[in-house]
Amino acid sequence: MAAAEKIIIFDTTLRDGEQSPGASMTKDEKIRIAKQLERMRVDVIEAGFAAASEGDFESIKAISGIVKDSIVCSLSRANERDIARAAEALAPAERKRIHTFIATSPLHMEKKLRMTPDQVFEQAKQAVRFARQFTDDVEFSPEDGSRSDMDFLCRILEAVIAEGATTINFADTVGYGVPELYGNMLKNLRERIPNSDQAIWSVHCHNDLGMAVANSLAGVMIGGARQIECTINGLGERAGNTALEEVVMALRTRKDYFNFEVGIDATQIVPASKLVSQITGFAVQPNKAIVGANAFAHASGIHQDGVLKARDTYEIMRAEDVGLSANKIVLGKLSGRNAFKQRLDDLGISLNSEAEVNAAFARFKELADRKSDIFDEDIISLVSDEQQSHEKECYRFVALSQHSETGERPVAQVVFSIDGKETRCEGQGNGPVDATVNAIESITHSGAELLLFSVNAITTGTQAQGEVTMRLAKAGRIVNGMGADPDIVVASAKAYLSALNKLQSKSEKLNPQL
Ligand code: KIV
Numbered sequence: 450m451a452a453a454e455k456i457i458i459f460d461t462t463l464r465d466g467e468q469s470p471g472a473s474m475t476k477d478e479k480i481r482i483a484k485q486l487e488r489m490r491v492d493v494i495e496a497g498f499a500a501a502s503e504g505d506f507e508s509i510k511a512i513s514g515i516v517k518d519s520i521v522c523s524l525s526r527a528n529e530r531d532i533a534r535a536a537e538a539l540a541p542a543e544r545k546r547i548h549t550f551i552a553t554s555p556l557h558m559e560k561k562l563r564m565t566p567d568q569v570f571e572q573a574k575q576a577v578r579f580a581r582q583f584t585d586d587v588e589f590s591p592e593d594g595s596r597s598d599m600d601f602l603c604r605i606l607e608a609v610i611a612e613g614a615t616t617i618n619f620a621d622t623v624g625y626g627v628p629e630l631y632g633n634m635l636k637n638l639r640e641r642i643p644n645s646d647q648a649i650w651s652v653h654c655h656n657d658l659g660m661a662v663a664n665s666l667a668g669v670m671i672g673g674a675r676q677i678e679c680t681i682n683g684l685g686e687r688a689g690n691t692a693l694e695e696v697v698m699a700l701r702t703r704k705d706y707f708n709f710e711v712g713i714d715a716t717q718i719v720p721a722s723k724l725v726s727q728i729t730g731f732a733v734q735p736n737k738a739i740v741g742a743n744a745f746a747h748a749s750g751i752h753q754d755g756v757l758k759a760r761d762t763y764e765i766m767r768a769e770d771v772g773l774s775a776n777k778i779v780l781g782k783l784s785g786r787n788a789f790k791q792r793l794d795d796l797g798i799s800l801n802s803e804a805e806v807n808a809a810f811a812r813f814k815e816l817a818d819r820k821s822d823i824f825d826e827d828i829i830s831l832v833s834d835e836q837q838s839h840e841k842e843c844y845r846f847v848a849l850s851q852h853s854e855t856g857e858r859p860v861a862q863v864v865f866s867i868d869g870k871e872t873r874c875e876g877q878g879n880g881p882v883d884a885t886v887n888a889i890e891s892i893t894h895s896g897a898e899l900l901l902f903s904v905n906a907i908t909t910g911t912q913a914q915g916e917v918t919m920r921l922a923k924a925g926r927i928v929n930g931m932g933a934d935p936d937i938v939v940a941s942a943k944a945y946l947s948a949l950n951k952l953q954s955k956s957e958k959l960n961p962q963l
């Protein structure tokens with residue numbers, strides 16, 4: 450077998466992933482995810498879209514100053530203002546990439562951009578030429594590439610490579626591709642474009658028809674792509690993007706067929722999945738490949754029996770290979786500060802100061818008083834909560850008491866602070882959560898629409914903490930709030946207040962597809 454070539458893993462959780470409605474993240478949250486991506490040895494981290502908002506700009510800048518091993522990338526439309534902004538945000542990075550794009554399909558050019566193909570051609574060339582003034586690592590994407598005319602694609606891609614684009618990313622923007630066709634389009638492009646060997650070819654697939662991973666792998670095997678763009682948990686617009694964990698584990702587990710190397714430390718996959726789900730509020734479905742709660746669980750007697758006799762009867766990967774620690778009890782009430790700190794290190798969590806470690810440890814002690822076994826998942830959630838409380842927030846949960854009885858209408862009394870000033874309120878509702886939300890609304894009058902309310906047990910057992918996600922919509926904005934507590938009504942109050950805090954933050958951002 451020929452020596453294995455490397456597939457570059459380009460993660461866009463912080464950019465395309467963040468475009469999922471409600472998945473917006475704060476700067477600190479993005480930094481935590483970027484650190485985890487670096488720990489996982491992702492080759493390129495697309496940290497955001499610098500011109501989209503002040504918040505995106507600041508996040509990319511901060512990540513550029515922190516990440517050392519991965520290339521840090523910013524998206525930019527194909528214009529000088531966007532590109533200059535990307536270059537400014539990336540300035541502190543040791544290794545940086547500017548990723549510029551413009552739509553190339555007849556539909557997008559005519560209806561969205563209102564530009565002729567010749568204008569798009571000129572703008573793409575100028576954008577790449579301009580981006581090369583800031584870095585010699587420039588990626589170009591023909592947006593809606595898979596619905597574009599092949600002759601036009603050949604013309605524009607040859608020109609941008611001649612201008613210095615070092616990566617060409619063939620975007621299946623609307624998830625229209627079919628593996629064989631998508632792979633063959635890429636193959637044709639590479640064969641027809643005379644200077645195609647001067648660029649690395651990349652795949653970027655959306656999952657509208659559930660084929661993003663298959664299309665990406667076809668792009669590699671048929672089309673000759675050597676970079677895959679993907680996100681943790683497949684997060685992304687609409688049905689999401691290619692899931693990083695799925696392509697990476699497919700390439701590793703079926704190396705006999707694919708014969709490629711990937712530089713990813715797969716044991717960091719589950720921690721990354723949990724972190725992203727925890728921060729964005731997008732729960733992972735239990736039967737999700739690789740990172741779902743059931744991915745390594747065997748329920749049927751025949752399977753259990755087989756696995757006990759010989760593991761590989763029903764398992765093609767080992768849970769520990771992807772970093773699944775099977776709800777290990779890690780700490781308890783008697784654990785000291787050093788043991789707690791050590792566990793944070795093992796989980797790859799670095800807090801900013803000793804004061805933050807002390808505050809997190811105090812929360813841990815509080816939780817350990819109410820819950821005898823503390824799992825890794827509890828610690829991850831507790832630290833997230835702690836870090837959230839450092840961000841400027843208007844509303845903070847203080848206390849709650851609630852009464853419900855069969856045949857009676859539940860009542861909740863909630864205490865929370867508004868800009869540091871404590872307030873009390875009472876509400877009734879169809880159930881305890883409804884009563885709690887009504888109580889909070891009697892003071893905040895947000896009028897937001899609740900789009901989603903979900904409760905997940907963080908670990909197993911009835912003493913597990915409930916993790917609640919509340920998705921709110923108001924004036925065209927959608928946000929997710931999260932809260933965790935052994936009492937799910939308290940967790941709901943925290944989640945509701947956290948969503949209201951996000952609605953308060955004024956940051957507006959552009960969508961790159963605009
Ligand atoms: O899906 C898409 O076309 C994109 C581009 C900006 C690369 O995300």
Ligand code: ZN
Nearest residue numbers: 465622653655
């Ligand atoms: Zn995309």
